[in-house]
Amino acid sequence: MDYKAPVEAYTGVVREVAIGKGNKSLKIGGENILPLHYFDEGSNPNPAKFALEILDMEPQDWSEQLVQPFKDVISDPIKWAKRCEELGADAVFLRLVSTDPAVKDSPAEEAAALAKKVAEAISVPLIIYGSGDDKKDAEVLPKVAEACDGMNLLIGPVQKENYEIVGKALLEHGHNASALSPLDINLLKELNVKLGKFFPSEKIVIDPESAALGYGMEYSFSLMERVKQIGIITKDNMTMMPIIADLGGECWKTKQAKETKEQGLLWEGMTALSLLLAGANILVLRHPETLKLIKETIETR
Amino acid sequence: MIIIGENIHVIAQAVSTAIRERDAKVIQDLAKTQSEAGADYIDLNVGPMKKDTEETMQWLVGAVQEATDLPLSIDTLNPVAMEAGLKACKRKALLNSASGKSLSKEQMLPLAQKYNCDVVISVMTDKGMPPDVESKIESIMDTVTHANELGIPNENILVDPILLPISTAGEGQRFTVVNLEFLNILEDVLPGVKSTVGLSNTSNGVPDQLRPHLNRTYLVMLERNKLYSAIADPLDKELMSLAKGEMPKIVELIHRTMDGENIDLTSLSTKEVEYVKTARVLKGETLYSDAWLET
Numbered sequence: 024m025d026y027k028a029p030v031e032a033y034t035g036v037v038r039e040v041a042i043g044k045g046n047k048s049l050k051i052g053g054e055n056i057l058p059l060h061y062f063d064e065g066s067n068p069n070p071a072k073f074a075l076e077i078l079d080m081e082p083q084d085w086s087e088q089l090v091q092p093f094k095d096v097i098s099d100p101i102k103w104a105k106r107c108e109e110l111g112a113d114a115v116f117l118r119l120v121s122t123d124p125a126v127k128d129s130p131a132e133e134a135a136a137l138a139k140k141v142a143e144a145i146s147v148p149l150i151i152y153g154s155g156d157d158k159k160d161a162e163v164l165p166k167v168a169e170a171c172d173g174m175n176l177l178i179g180p181v182q183k184e185n186y187e188i189v190g191k192a193l194l195e196h197g198h199n200a201s202a203l204s205p206l207d208i209n210l211l212k213e214l215n216v217k218l219g220k221f222f223p224s225e226k227i228v229i230d231p232e233s234a235a236l237g238y239g240m241e242y243s244f245s246l247m248e249r250v251k252q253i254g255i256i257t258k259d260n261m262t263m264m265p266i267i268a269d270l271g272g273e274c275w276k277t278k279q280a281k282e283t284k285e286q287g288l289l290w291e292g293m294t295a296l297s298l299l300l301a302g303a304n305i306l307v308l309r310h311p312e313t314l315k316l317i318k319e320t321i322e323t324r
Numbered sequence: 325m326i327i328i329g330e331n332i333h334v335i336a337q338a339v340s341t342a343i344r345e346r347d348a349k350v351i352q353d354l355a356k357t358q359s360e361a362g363a364d365y366i367d368l369n370v371g372p373m374k375k376d377t378e379e380t381m382q383w384l385v386g387a388v389q390e391a392t393d394l395p396l397s398i399d400t401l402n403p404v405a406m407e408a409g410l411k412a413c414k415r416k417a418l419l420n421s422a423s424g425k426s427l428s429k430e431q432m433l434p435l436a437q438k439y440n441c442d443v444v445i446s447v448m449t450d451k452g453m454p455p456d457v458e459s460k461i462e463s464i465m466d467t468v469t470h471a472n473e474l475g476i477p478n479e480n481i482l483v484d485p486i487l488l489p490i491s492t493a494g495e496g497q498r499f500t501v502v503n504l505e506f507l508n509i510l511e512d513v514l515p516g517v518k519s520t521v522g523l524s525n526t527s528n529g530v531p532d533q534l535r536p537h538l539n540r541t542y543l544v545m546l547e548r549n550k551l552y553s554a555i556a557d558p559l560d561k562e563l564m565s566l567a568k569g570e571m572p573k574i575v576e577l578i579h580r581t582m583d584g585e586n587i588d589l590t591s592l593s594t595k596e597v598e599y600v601k602t603a604r605v606l607k608g609e610t611l612y613s614d615a616w617l618e619t
Contacts, residue, residue, distance in 0.1 A: 209496070209613045209614070212611050213613035213615045216615035216618055253611050257610075260619070261611075
């Protein structure tokens with residue numbers, strides 16, 4: 024008897040989110056199949072994208088092997104951003120770490136002005152994250168949104184504590200929101216529901232928190248997997264959004280990654296590849312050689 | 325549906341103070357209000373009770389029996405407190421609870437036989453909490469068989485599948501579904517046994533004002549799957565109306581939701597819509613979030 028492989032067809036479709044404008048834009052999401060289920064009915068019109076991360080100040084705690092590829096530009100975020108673009112990043116991810124009250128507590132206006140300069144200097148889309156301090160981000164991110172008015176950037180992290188104030192500013196100035204919740208599918212949905220009451224669902228990206236290999240990656244993996252299953256299979260309106268995996272920083276702060284360059288690249292590469300398999304739509308890396316490694320791996324699939 | 329009133333509980337500051345200071349009035353008022361609200365049993369949750377155990381239990385049971393004629397459920401893991409409590413009960417008491425753990429089999433189950441009372445037996449074993457329907461059935465069959473060997477008939481046994489909070493990251497909804505299935509087949513594998521649940525556990529961790537929605541809806545769903553009794557809050561009027569069969573239209577609506585009917589929400593009142601949405605979450609059809617009523 025001939026074996027006929029079952030073919031599934033699902034009704035849920037992940038919303039397609041465009042980041043950036045005109046020829047500076049890229050699209051993520053849009054798939055109606057589970058990650059890599061190319062044998063099922065449906066498609067993924069936008070294969071995973073990769074961003075390289077830069078900071079708004081010279082990094083204080085980056086290991087030598089991570090600084091090395093950017094050594095000559097690392098004190099200038101604009102040059103650093105351009106370097107990332109040259110190295111093949113689909114997008115640049117700017118983290119406004121200097122605004123953190125525990126780092127430099129630099130003012131919101133300063134960060135916003137820099138964000139705008141970076142966005143204008145590069146020809147790939149820009150993703151901007153605040154420091155993650157929810158109170159300070161509530162000051163910084165609205166200023167950033169305003170300075171970059173109309174550029175349709177992806178800005179976050181929008182969190183439970185600040186979604187109202189940050190979400191309103193992103194809406195007013197025409198940006199996408201990256202909604203972050205701490206590794207919990209129920210909290211993730213709740214934030215999307217609350218944000219979605221005044222913010223268009225088709226402009227929300229889910230940041231479920233990405234842990235590094237050996238440091239809880241399996242939690243992030245299962246969570247991303249479930250977000251996709253619940254969105255695509257059971258058509259839950261509030262999880263049918265693309266996912267951003269902000270993993271580079273988590274990987275490079277591990278003891279293992281700091282030991283040797285090779286180990287660091289593999290740590291970041293394996294984490295990225297795993298989360299890609301779980302369904303991440305855009306992944307944030309720190310090392311350009313990891314980017315190269317992952318792209319090669321995907322191409323030889 | 326038999327309701328075991330849960331409000332005399334040491335976690336409540338007023339109750340623990342009243343027990344410590346032998347303030348009978350506080351306890352008796354709680355017993356009376358629950359009894360007037362329609363409770364069928366009064367649960368006395370006394371915790372581990374480390375000091376003056378026997379004397380305290382005698383006092384407590386005595387005080388409550390002066391205020392109400394309802395039978396009592398003695399709720400403690402301390403076998404000394406349990407025995408003192410059972411001894412003091414005038415009516416056939418409920419031993420709450422035993423389990424498949426070795427210590428419980430040795431110390432608690434024999435008391436149920438000795439005092440010929442009803443006994444709650446949970447699915448818990450030395451290995452912990454069985455994770456799925458099959459392992460729950462397996463565990464409870466072992467423990468009930470053991471109880472039978474001690475001379476406790478199935479008719480005296482109330483099986484507790486143990487409810488866990490629905491809001492437990494990702495996993496909570498799986499538990500609500502598993503327990504519905506478990507109760508549905510319990511009677512077939514252990515004819516004659518009854519059942520009970522700690523209903524409010526389901527909504528533990530959920531914002532206070534939303535908890536009753538889950539408790540009420542889940543009670544109806546569990547009852548349809550043959551639940552016999554629940555340890556619950558009898559002061560929740562709507563919960564009691566549902567339990568006593570006074571809201572047949574809502575019950576029917578919940579049943580239709582359980583059957584997967586595609587109900588048109590626009591034709592329903594706000595309250596009815598809330599029941600449908602809550603039932604959908606409890607049966608695992610829509611993903612839980614604290615904002616489940618808002619979508």
